[in-house]
Amino acid sequence: MSDDHRYKLIFEELMDKSEDGFIVIDSHGIITDINDKYCDFLGRKKENILGHPIEKIISTTSMYDVMNRRQRGDDAGSIYMHPYVGSETKESRHTYAIANRFCIFDENEQLIGAMAQMKFKERSLDIAQEVLKAEHAYYKSEYQNQMLHTSGFDKYIGNDPKITALRLMGLKVAKTDFSVLITGETGTGKELIAKSIHIESNRANEPIVCVNCGAIPMELMESEMFGYEEGAFTSARKGGKVGKFQLANHGTLFLDEIGDLPLPLQVKLLRVLQEHEIERVGGTKPIPVDVRIIAATRKNLQQMMEEGTFRADLYYRLAVVTIDTIPLREHPDDIMLYANMFLQQLNLKFKTNVIFSSSAKRCLLKYNWPGNVRELDNVISSAFISSDQRIIGLSDLPSKISDAASRSGHPDHIQNSLKDRVNLYEAGLIQDALRQCDYNMSNTARFLGIERSLLYKKMKKLDIVIKKEVCHK
CATH class of the missing domain: 3.40.50.300 (P-loop containing nucleotide triphosphate hydrolases)
Structure with a gap:
């Protein structure tokens, strides 16, 4: 069997098995091949189509323009919506198909004809629905996975x-x-x-x-x-x-x-x-x-x-x-649970190690939280931005919170302001030393001139936490 005959058999098998319509013309516009799907769409027998000029069968044809432009399959405009006259289709109604049209050249780049692949309206809708179903299933699965994690x-x-x-x-x-x-x-x-x-x-x-x-x-x-x-x-x-x-x-x-x-x-x-x-x-x-x-x-x-x-x-x-x-005010013991959770999320996101000062914690606990957990989340985010990226202090909290704590009859945030400032300063020195010593505890203690056990006590008192992955002995 010659290669030409083998390729012809493969081409015919492809045209017969495809759901699309195929039509081939020579360089003069004469129909040389058409598959059964296209014949059925047109409502005509193959023997009454082959050998006829394409414009006699499909009066709206654009194949001559395709050949004049020597259009290839990857050219812009190779795909378009092709209209049909009602009298020229099996359904006897005006309709359309999606057409992919391109020229056929020999080995010397001489034009020998053109071919069109037609996706009929009904089949196009079926394909679109299949794609939509697949997309729906995918996004539904992704949505469920996201829901389960959030x-x-x-x-x-x-x-x-x-x-x-x-x-x-x-x-x-x-x-x-x-x-x-x-x-x-x-x-x-x-x-x-x-x-x-x-x-x-x-x-x-x-x-x-x-x-x-x-x-x-x-x-x-x-x-x-x-x-x-x-x-x-x-x-x-x-x-x-x-x-x-x-x-x-x-x-x-x-x-x-x-x-x-x-x-x-x-x-x-x-x-x-x-x-x-x-x-x-x-x-x-x-x-x-x-x-x-x-x-x-x-x-x-x-x-x-x-x-x-x-x-x-x-x-x-x-x-x-x-x-x-x-309401959050009815389970106040959970205030710092939420506050620490929100702050931890921010620390992880921005690769920081910000902590709350003791006075800031007291203010958070004494506030009434009319906006509940949502308001707390907003306040922590705002204080995180206002802080020096080390400790969230009183000055980083909204005035309504610090003022409310003062009006509640607990002015310890004023009485302890000097103590808080000393703690903030000491915490800053320790954090700077930790960074300079690459978070090696022994080297940090020597750098600060204190015992390692004392360093641990001070870090615990000041709520200084080191991520496990950067902690060295």
């Missing part, structure tokens, strides 16, 4: 018995499918609790979709929550839009700040909870959904019900289980 009741830290009881309650609720209402002040971890419940539930492999009911304009809320059909309103996108409920199907929908939900939307939400189905804006058919609802609010819904701004029937649907978060 949320969970093991991340809801605290040593106070009230925090321990809350974690146990959350774990217990997670094993059910009841609706949950999480109440509490801003910054007490309501969203973290919601995500933790989802992760510990049997819906963990499905999405959790978070919606802040106070952040979406009222006029957009309905379409965001329930989606809309194509043409539902003037600016509606082609093909419509999937709403949050459908995105969360089989998973969890977290409705933060549920107290800000307008009354008309409260009625629609109640219907979803009762009927387990939604209706898109502009739609006529109900769409079944299987979604667990977790809601959260900083507002007093009981008072809102009395005022008529929150529906009682919706409240009792949402509050099958209620979890009340705990």
